[in-house]
Amino acid sequence: MAAPVVSSIAPTSGPTGGGTIVTITGTGFTGAIAVGFGSADATNIAVASDTQVIAVTPAGSSVANVTVVTAGGRSAINPAALFSFSAPAATGGATPYYIDPALTSTIVGSLVNVLSAQTSPDALEAQNILMRRLALEGDVVGSRVPPPRNITEIGGYLNILGELKEGAMREQTLAGILGVAGPLQAQGFISNATPLSMVALPNDRPAGAAQPSIPTSAYVRSDFVSAVQAALKTLHAAGATLPLIGPSVITLPKGGPGAAVPANVLAYLGRTLNIAPQTALAAPGTDPIALIRASGTTDLFAAAANAINPATTPVTPANYDALQCTATTKATVPLAAASFVPLAPVLGAAGFYQASPPPQPANATDLAWATFGNVTGLVAGETLLGDELTLLHRPDAIAASVFASLLNAVWNGATFV
Template sequence: MSTPSVSDAAGDALVLALTDVIKGASSPEIQQAQAMLLRRLATQGDVIPSRIPAPLNITEIGGYFNLLTDLRESAMRKDMLGAALGLASFEPVDIGTGGTVPPLRLVQIANDRLPSPAGDGVPLAVGVREDLAAGMQAALADVRSAGGHLPLWGPPPALPAPTGGTGPTPDPLPYLGREVWVAPTAALTDPATDPIVLGRASTDAGTGYRVGIRVADGTAGGVSADWVGLKWDAIGGAFVEADIGTVTLLPLEAAVAATPFVSRPIAALPPARGDYAWARMAAVAGLLPGASRLGDELGLLWTSDRIAESAYAGHLDAVWDGVAFV
């Protein structure tokens, strides 16, 4: 068995060093180079080794060449020559650039999934804008340390396709990494056991409802009181209140108080099982009413080609009015 030469070892060390630089760098230019390298590898590189053995001499190469000529496989003949010489495919492939790399990205936060049925429909992770993610991750850790669970829901990490005029344009805030929901399946089934309760404490003023997280007694910010929780009455087709006794629940607005995300109580019973306004947590800091454009916000996270192919392509001039992009 041959021993690698000093030059081979030096070359390998250089390649490893360059690889570490590419992997560790986070500037937009390096991210764009990473994306280009991956596209080249997928379209032009030797991703899967050839099934035929490497030719030992020019005669074997000639045999392959003549065989493919007889079969009139001119394209494969070019690829065979390239593979024999250790080159990428001769076929021109437009790898493109995918657009300028955005300055921010969606950070996938690992989710707090529970056994069924509370865990049904809960994704493995949810996307949050990079500069907003740290606070939410810390809040989830605090909830877990208090013995609670806060499973989240968010849309898939891809911009929605055009609706074709058959429906309303999806709310862009989740795709801007500015909105996540409490996983609806974690609540409204049985408030006596659900990890998440939509209800109110006996100490609350008024008649509205808020989201509470079941936590251990003595948790800072937790409310130990007689709670009323909502549950869905499938027979009556409406929400009903159920007394759940004295329990300790951490109000959602307290759990996320140190984050950019805000949870707001609701004033009345949700009108339908599929109305999830109560689960919404939005981070709108930095959006200036009358000035912030949807196209500019999308461009912070998505490449221009993805935006052009999305449901928002015709709404890039929509302006934030304090509640929505209109």
């Protein structure tokens, strides 16, 4: 095994008492067992990679050559890797208003050892944060701002938090000042990862006047993807399509004074499918989607996909009445020998259902008919809104949302109360 090579260090100086965190860059550091600062070894080391080692300086004086020791031997002395020990600058006897608490070598070593022995996702993320901070900043605590000395400085800090839209942190700060219990914050390290996500599927964009306005992707919650794909396969086999609309990222409505809870909570849980409304109600005979009922009946109109494309499992034609709407009016038009696939049974097999009874639009701007909801896995009297929100949203986003005070709301079979 070849000896390691040290190419540079940062920082290049520190106090004689030791305790400076130094990042050593070079090659062959895998399995490093010691870092030397002259004749003394570092009090603690952490091997970040084959090209980077982090070490805590021992006490020293003057200038020391920095070397790394592995099973292949000790690295050669490099004039570009010299560490200068120097006494702290005199302060003239005046005690500064605020001294940032430095980490001792013992604390750093213990922290590194604890984290390196853990394998949980939170611990791995903590390792990444710590190593990145040590490599870029040379410390862990040094970025903390001094505590405010008076009410003016407190106001300034609160204003900054408001401008940065850090609502949860601002509320917690105010609670601390007032000596009352603040909003419950997530414990440990906040991760960007959530158990579920919104997944992009290729969207149906049938030819026609509405095609340019139909998005190229349809977004479905990750645990519902396979069921929705099966529904689309059924419709495509019949020569029908299902154009959908919806956001790629679901953003929770902000909380605060006067903020109202949305009526359709399922939409913020990724539990809805929305048919592109521009694909229906204009020309039922050729629109991709229509609201139909059996000809000559008084049944409620129900959403159906128009089977107007070549099919491997053709639909038997029948006579229907269909809704035709403008922005202010609606009318019933007859359709003879038309082929439609009712959406209720197809989407129901995927877990998505319309409201019951099916909404009947009064005009083209009445869009309730286009939404199908999914309540799969929601147990009446047991499922909590907070548990559902955490499947798709970060804890800090939930804490800043209109749902923050409703996390213990329970599903009653129709909504969370």
